[in-house]
Each structure stands twice: as structure tokens, then as C-alpha cells.
Amino acid sequence: MRMKRQWLLLSLLVPSLAAAHDLECEVSINEQSTFVVREYPATLTFRQVVRNIHPTLPSTLQEATDPLLGPLGWSFTPPPPVTIPVNDSLTYEFSVTVESLEDCARVGQVPPSESVEFTDTLQIGWDQGMATCSARVQCVPADTFVCDDTLYVSSSAGTSTELLTLDPTTLATTPVSSTTEFGYDAMGLSHIDGYLYAISNRNLSGDPLPHVVRVDRVGNIEDLGSLPELAGQEWIVGTIMEDGSYVIGSFLGSHWLHLNPVTLEILGQGTLPTTTPTAWAANPLDNKIYGYQSYLARMSVFDPYTGDFTVFGPVLGNVGIQPCSCAFQQDGTFLLYCYTSDPTVDALFEVDLVNGVATLLGSTPSLAAGDMASCAFPPSQGATPAVRPSGYYMIHEAALERCLASGPVKLGLLPAVVTKEDALRLLWSSPAFTLGGERRSEEQAARHALARQTLTGVCNQRLFGGTPELQRLLLDTATTLGHTRTMSRLEKHLGEANGRGLDVALPYSLRGRATPSHALEQLQPRSSP
Amino acid sequence: MKKTCSRILPLVALLWGVSLCACGDSAPELQRYELRLQGTTSRFSTTYLSATAVQVTLGGAPLRTELLPSSQRMDVANPTHAHLVAHFWLRPEQVREGALEATVVLDDFGAFEGTDGSAGFVDAREAPLRLKLQGDALERNGRAVIHIDLDRSIGPERQGSRPLLPHLRLVY
Numbered sequence: 001m002r003m004k005r006q007w008l009l010l011s012l013l014v015p016s017l018a019a020a021h022d023l024e025c026e027v028s029i030n031e032q033s034t035f036v037v038r039e040y041p042a043t044l045t046f047r048q049v050v051r052n053i054h055p056t057l058p059s060t061l062q063e064a065t066d067p068l069l070g071p072l073g074w075s076f077t078p079p080p081p082v083t084i085p086v087n088d089s090l091t092y093e094f095s096v097t098v099e100s101l102e103d104c105a106r107v108g109q110v111p112p113s114e115s116v117e118f119t120d121t122l123q124i125g126w127d128q129g130m131a132t133c134s135a136r137v138q139c140v141p142a143d144t145f146v147c148d149d150t151l152y153v154s155s156s157a158g159t160s161t162e163l164l165t166l167d168p169t170t171l172a173t174t175p176v177s178s179t180t181e182f183g184y185d186a187m188g189l190s191h192i193d194g195y196l197y198a199i200s201n202r203n204l205s206g207d208p209l210p211h212v213v214r215v216d217r218v219g220n221i222e223d224l225g226s227l228p229e230l231a232g233q234e235w236i237v238g239t240i241m242e243d244g245s246y247v248i249g250s251f252l253g254s255h256w257l258h259l260n261p262v263t264l265e266i267l268g269q270g271t272l273p274t275t276t277p278t279a280w281a282a283n284p285l286d287n288k289i290y291g292y293q294s295y296l297a298r299m300s301v302f303d304p305y306t307g308d309f310t311v312f313g314p315v316l317g318n319v320g321i322q323p324c325s326c327a328f329q330q331d332g333t334f335l336l337y338c339y340t341s342d343p344t345v346d347a348l349f350e351v352d353l354v355n356g357v358a359t360l361l362g363s364t365p366s367l368a369a370g371d372m373a374s375c376a377f378p379p380s381q382g383a384t385p386a387v388r389p390s391g392y393y394m395i396h397e398a399a400l401e402r403c404l405a406s407g408p409v410k411l412g413l414l415p416a417v418v419t420k421e422d423a424l425r426l427l428w429s430s431p432a433f434t435l436g437g438e439r440r441s442e443e444q445a446a447r448h449a450l451a452r453q454t455l456t457g458v459c460n461q462r463l464f465g466g467t468p469e470l471q472r473l474l475l476d477t478a479t480t481l482g483h484t485r486t487m488s489r490l491e492k493h494l495g496e497a498n499g500r501g502l503d504v505a506l507p508y509s510l511r512g513r514a515t516p517s518h519a520l521e522q523l524q525p526r527s528s529p
Numbered sequence: 530m531k532k533t534c535s536r537i538l539p540l541v542a543l544l545w546g547v548s549l550c551a552c553g554d555s556a557p558e559l560q561r562y563e564l565r566l567q568g569t570t571s572r573f574s575t576t577y578l579s580a581t582a583v584q585v586t587l588g589g590a591p592l593r594t595e596l597l598p599s600s601q602r603m604d605v606a607n608p609t610h611a612h613l614v615a616h617f618w619l620r621p622e623q624v625r626e627g628a629l630e631a632t633v634v635l636d637d638f639g640a641f642e643g644t645d646g647s648a649g650f651v652d653a654r655e656a657p658l659r660l661k662l663q664g665d666a667l668e669r670n671g672r673a674v675i676h677i678d679l680d681r682s683i684g685p686e687r688q689g690s691r692p693l694l695p696h697l698r699l700v701y
Contacts, residue, residue, distance in 0.1 A: 391638025391650030437598035514648040516640035
């Protein structure tokens with residue numbers, strides 16, 4: 001077996017080495033292979049580099065095509081054929097301005113949507129070969145945060161703050177933005193307007209009063225000003241309530257303040273009967289603030305509308321007397337992020353609010369004086385719910401099991417999907433062939449593709465609630481008579497609906513690890529869905 | 530996956546042998562050619578992709594083509610195997626009669642496992658592989674091998690998914 005493989009490899013490689021000329025290409029957009037536009041207007045500079053990689057001979061670029069840029073009025077200058085000397089390259093460049101999200105769709109020649117994406121592909125040819133290279137542009141709405149289950153953590157020292165995302169599964173952090181002008185804390189992410197509100201206890205303006213600041217997704221910080229009520233305290237905890245109001249708590253005096261973050265109108269204030277929790281966040285299920293009383297190592301619940309405050313549950317010995325920060329997921333999961341006895345390590349826990357037990361999810365290198373925020377309440381308008389395309393279900397067996405726990409998925413004329421293995425066989429086989437290698441007819445292919453999207457759509461509904469659009473399409477699918485053209489049309493629409501929430505983070509409880517090879521091992525070629 | 534490879538390899542060798550034998554035949558009959566796919570990567574331990582359609586045209590006119598079962602769930606991160614995607618047929622003297630072009634449509638989603646332990650799905654919905662074949666090289670070798678540079682072709686991760694941005698070369 002080994003001999004055969006080496007022989008095959010060698011014989012495939014030899015002809016390529018014998019080529020007389022050789023070119024390679026590279027496309028970038030603003031020097032990146034995938035460029036995300038978040039601010040408008042934006043200039044996109046497409047750079048196309050064609051490099052002669054023949055060690056001793058010049059190579060001639062015979063032809064070059066780029067279907068995206070042609071319609072935008074661009075052409076290759078100098079036009080091929082162009083001879084490129086040894087160790088040299090040819091660079092083409094084209095810049096275009098994107099005025100808005102809608103304009104991005106025009107440039108990309110794709111339909112407008114909430115997240116526009118398009119690919120620029122360059123194809124080059126020479127006498128002995130061709131090469132293709134591509135880069136992608138994604139345009140997203142300006143400024144505001146997407147209201148989903150993404151966890152934001154801050155790391156603050158003096159007048160500097162870094163904002164990062166924290167993946168609760170891998171505990172990896174990714175930088176979002178940073179500032180050297182505002183040392184902010186007490187963060188709350190508003191589902192009403194998509195901005196992060198915080199209190200800058202220290203800033204460069206020289207004003208000794210803390211200020212309310214508003215941070216957007218790209219890191220612009222608007223100083224909303226100060227209030228006399230903020231004076232003399234260090235505000236360390238903050239959260240946004242269901243009505244969009246902002247509740248903050250101070251470290252030393254145990255003061256709390258309930259305010260409208262936009263108008264800075266005071267809605268309520270007082271003093272807590274014990275120390276201020278070092279972590280608090282509003283629960284989307286009951287609109288009360290749950291916190292961690294670090295000195296007691298117990299949980300507390302606070303209603304800022306009535307002033308009621310209660311410490312509840314057992315001592316959380318595994319969390320201990322440590323400063324923490326916390327956030328809710330939209331499904332009511334409470335995540336607590338704490339210092340540990342090891343100053344270089346922080347730990348993430350999930351706390352069950354019914355029986356008060358904290359479960360360790362993992363540890364991560366310590367962040368300085370971190371706070372945490374998430375968009376716990378459902379966004380007020382125009383939000384895209386989290387859904388996932390079929391690719392997600394191919395590699396997340398736990399999600400499939402959870403989906404099928406509420407019953408089989410009916411697929412019209414095809415057998416219903418009952419088990420995880422049924423689902424994997426459907427998802428991993430393509431419309432072209434059955435798992436056993438039999439070619440599908442055009443009609444069978446359309447039926448298979450529609451079945452795959454139906455399973456995906458039903459699981460999206462069962463796991464994430466789905467969308468009215470998805471519900472309507474699934475109803476249409478259930479009643480379709482099965483004409484090939486109708487099935488293909490429905491499949492296309494369902495595919496779009498299943499892919500529309502890909503940018504929205506999933507709730508923590510549904511973020512299992514992806515296991516492609518394991519999923520593939522579950523396929524049994526004996527049956528042919 | 531090892532099992533699948535060991536099942537496919539003898540088949541590939543056999544088919545290829547048949548195709549080479551046919552090359553020596555000088556009768557003006559339709560000659561069978563191969564289209565293969567092979568990846569190179571240092572970042573991914575596995576990358577599964579399937580093809581769902583293939584078209585080869587000569588001067589714009591479609592040639593007889595056949596997508597093969599070995600084009601399903603190909604682990605293109607395996608550098609020792611050029612997966613047989615399709616056969617297509619034309620007469621040897623036709624190769625210089627017009628532009629030879631091929632398009633391979635991939636199934637919507639594939640999957641990857643990184644050498645760093647990460648994993649997710651590959652979004653190939655916008656990425657048909659478009660190729661221009663060199664007639665004389667094709668005639669000489671009986672096949673064209675699409676080399677996909679996975680390190681450059683598999684874009685940055687976004688919520689567990691990575692877009693396929695094809696970076697290809699053809700060798701014969």
C-alpha cells in the first residue's frame with residue numbers, strides 16, 4: 001500500500017516541476033484576505049499581484065479575468081500579455097468607495113441584506129497553466145453591537161481599557177477595541193440601541209467626577225457627561241434592565257443608582273444593606289439583578305424598582321472570596337467569571353440559580369480588573385435570531401441529538417429522520433450521490449437537497465425558536481407536491497433562511513465542540529437517504 | 530477515514546491504469562481524461578469537501594463528463610492523495626480546437642479540523658472552482674490535477690464557520 005501511494009504522489013508531482021513558465025497570484029482587499037467593513041464610507045482597495053515563480057525564466061501572463069471588477073469600470077493596465085522577469089511580480093490595483101451597507105451590495109453585485117458578502121476572484125493564465133485566487137468582502141451595519149449571546153469582558157488599568165470577547169467554550173479572548181483615554185467599568189450592553197454603557201471612573205479630562213460613556217462596536221467612545229450623584233464613588237458593577245435603563249453599583253459606599261443612560265435622568269438610588277456585589281447582571285427571565293457577594297461567597301438578587309435585596313443560596317466554596325464579574329445568556333444561563341487564588345488564572349463558572357451550585361467551566365489567563373457584559377434581553381427590533389446552516393449540524397452531534405429529542409423530523413416522501421445517525425447520513429451525503437455511491441436523478445437530487453434544508457430548518461426552530469419566514473417555508477415544504485422545480489425553489493429559500501443568522505452567537509448551552517471526523521465515522525453506507 | 534482511503538486507492542490506481550492504457554490508442558475515438566483535486570496545507574489536519582456537479586466545455590460547448598463517487602467527502606488536506614473528481618471525454622486532436630474550461634461545483638458545506646485542535650464547517654456556497662485547461666498538457670498526461678492551497682483558501686473563522694476562497698493551480 002505504501003509503495004503504491006508514493007508512486008502515485010511522485011508521478012503526479014513530476015509533470016508540474018517540468019513546466020517552462022510558472023506564475024502565482026494573490027488578491028487582497030485592504031491588504032487582507034477577508035475584509036470586514038464596519039464604518040462608512042469605506043475605501044476598498046483591491047490589489048492583485050501576479051508573481052513569476054519560475055526559478056530561471058521570465059513568464060508571460062497571457063490572460064487575466066476578474067468578473068467582479070469589470071462591471072465597476074476597471075480593466076487590467078497594462079493588459080496581458082505581459083512578460084514578468086525572474087523574481088519579479090506585476091501588481092494591479094483598484095479602489096472603490098463604499099458609501100453604505102446598501103452601496104456595498106451594489107459594488108458586490110449581490111442582493112442587499114443585513115450582512116452583505118461577496119467574493120473577488122482573479123483568474124490568470126499562462127502558456128502552461130492557470131491559477132485562481134480570491135478574497136472576500138463582508139459589510140455589516142455600522143457602529144452598534146449585534147445583540148446576541150456574545151460575552152464581552154473588559155480589562156482596565158488607569159485610564160486604559162481593552163474590550164474583548166470571551167468564548168465560554170474555549171475561553172479564548174478576542175480583542176474588540178481599546179482606549180487609553182477612559183478607564184471604564186460597570187458595563188451594560190443595551191438591547192434597545194446596541195451600545196455598551198459604562199462608567200469611566202478615571203479619564204484623561206482631569207475631571208475628578210466619574211463620567212457615563214457610550215462605546216460602539218468599533219470602539220468609538222462618546223462621553224455622555226457626569227452627574228453629581230456619581231461623585232466620590234468608584235462604580236464597579238452595571239447592567240441594563242429590560243426597559244433599557246441602567247443600574248450601577250459602587251464599591252466602597254454600597255450605593256446604587258438607576259438611570260436613563262441616554263438622558264442621564266435619575267430613576268432611583270439608594271444604599272444596599274451589605275457590601276456591593278462585585279458582579280451583577282439583569283436576568284432576562286425575571287428582570288431582577290443577580291449578583292455575587294464576594295465577601296460572603298454567596299449569590300444575591302436585587303430589584304432596583306422596589307429596592308428589595310436578598311442574599312440567597314449556599315456558600316459557593318469552589319468560587320470562594322474572590323472578585324468576579326458576570327453575565328446572563330438570553331436563555332437565562334448565568335455565567336460568573338472570577339479571580340482565583342492563583343493571580344495568573346481566572347475561572348469561569350455557570351451558576352444554577354435554583355439550587356445555587358456553581359460548576360467550573362474552565363480557566364484562562366487573568367485579565368486586569370475585568371468586568372463582563374452581554375446583551376441578555378432579546379433585541380428590541382430588526383434582530384436576526386441565531387440560526388445555523390446545515391454545515392453546523394453536520395459537525396455538532398449534540399445539537400442533532402437535542403433537536404431529535406423532541407421527535408422525528410418528517411421529510412415528505414423520504415423516510416423521517418429519527419436518529420442522529422439518520423440525520424448525519426442525510427447531511428453528509430450530497431445531492432449528487434447516495435452514501436452508497438449511486439448517482440441520484442435530478443428529481444432525487446432536488447428531493448435530497450430539500451430534505452437536508454428541511455431537517456436544518458426544523459432543528460433551527462426546535463433549538464433557537466426559528467423565524468416566521470422559516471415557519472412559513474417549512475409549512476410550504478410539508479405541503480409541496482414534489483415537482484422538481486418547486487422543490488429546488490423551496491430549497492433555495494430555505495437555505496437562505498437557515499443561513500441568515502450565522503453572524504449571531506449561539507447561547508452557551510448550544511456551543512458544543514465541533515467534531516467533523518467523529519461525525520463522519522458515524523455514517524454507515526448500508527442505507528441511502 | 531483511513532479505511533475509506535484504503536478502499537479508494539486501489540480503485541483509483543486501477544482506473545488510472547485503464548486511462549493510461551487508453552492514451553496509447555491512436556484511433557480517432559473519444560479519449561477519457563481525468564480531473565482530480567488535491568490540497569496542500571500546514572494548518573489543517575482534515576478538510577472534507579464534496580463535489581455536486583462538474584462541467585467541461587470546449588469552445589463553450591459542453592463535453593461528455595461524469596462526476597464520480599470518489600468526489601464525495603474528499604479529505605483534501607491529505608497531501609498524498611489526488612482525489613478523482615470526474616472523467617470527461619474528447620478526441621485527442623480536439624484539445625487545440627478551442628478553449629477548454631472546467632467548472633466544479635462543491636456541495637454547500639464541508640468541514641475542517643485545524644492542527645491547533647479547532648474545528649468547524651467550511652462554507653463553500655459561493656465557491657465553484659473555475660478552471661482553464663491547457664489542451665496540450667492535458668493530452669500529454671491524460672489528466673489535470675487541481676491543486677488547492679488550503680492555507681490560503683480557507684478564510685478566517687466566524688462563529689465556527691470558515692468561507693472557502695479558492696486559491697487554485699492546475700498541474701498535469
